[in-house]
Amino acid sequence: MIHMKYYFDVQNEVACLMLSSMSLELQRDLEKYKAYDMIQKLKTMLEEQAKQELFETVKAFHACKQEDRQLELGVSLILNSLNKDYDQFVQNYNMHSMGKSIVELHAMLKLHVKGIPKKAKTPIVLAIREGKIHKDKKKPKGANGKDKENNKLAYAPKPKIPPPPKRDNLLKDSVWHHCKEVGH
Known part of the structure; x- marks a missing residue:
């Protein structure tokens, strides 16, 4: 009996300690x-x-992964849409900068643009007039159309040569090489 009472007391003491460490709601x-x-x-x-x-x-976790996939897709679309001036940038980005946000990619692209050398303006169009090379300048025509004389071409167009008549018998109508006579 003493053993049973001891067991009961220990069990109550453990229960009391457990309850004392809990919130009031759990205790109830x-x-x-x-x-x-x-x-x-x-x-x-x-x-x-x-x-x-x-x-x-x-x-x-899956929502975060989905956002990462969308971010990767957005970055990939941006990188693939860049022209050849950005080839070196894309290569460097793929080697070193994975996981950047679109805002960070934009900032990196803005820095890269500053380093791209400026392209020359559109090349000047040259025209040949009267045997000389002139820069193509648009001039307003005079009231009487006097500028027509200045725009003459330096070469004459080829004359149209009519095709030779059709021959029924090539042997009879041909000029012979040795004797220079037509037909034989």
Whole structure:
């Protein structure tokens, strides 16, 4: 009997210690349980909570991964749309800068643009007039159309040569090489 009373006292003491470490709400829910039953009930409750937390964590992880995929897709679209002036930039980005946000990529592109040498303006169009090379300047025509004389071409167009008449018999109509006579 003493042994049983000791066991009961220890069990009550453990239950009291457990309840004292809990919130008031949990104390109200678990005060009617013995220490072992209290542990089982807590285990069941915490397993449900752990499952819910795991679900929420996995859900947040997948949402984060989805954002990463969208970010990677956006960056990829931007990099693939750049012209050949950015080939070196794209190569460097792919080797060193993975995982940058679109804002960071934009800032990097702005810095790169400053380093690209300026292209020359559109080349000057040259025209040949009367045997001389002149820069093509648009001049307004005079009231009488006097500028027509200045725009003459330096070469004459080829005359149209009519094709030779069709021959029925090539041997009879041909000029012979040795004797220079037509037909034989």
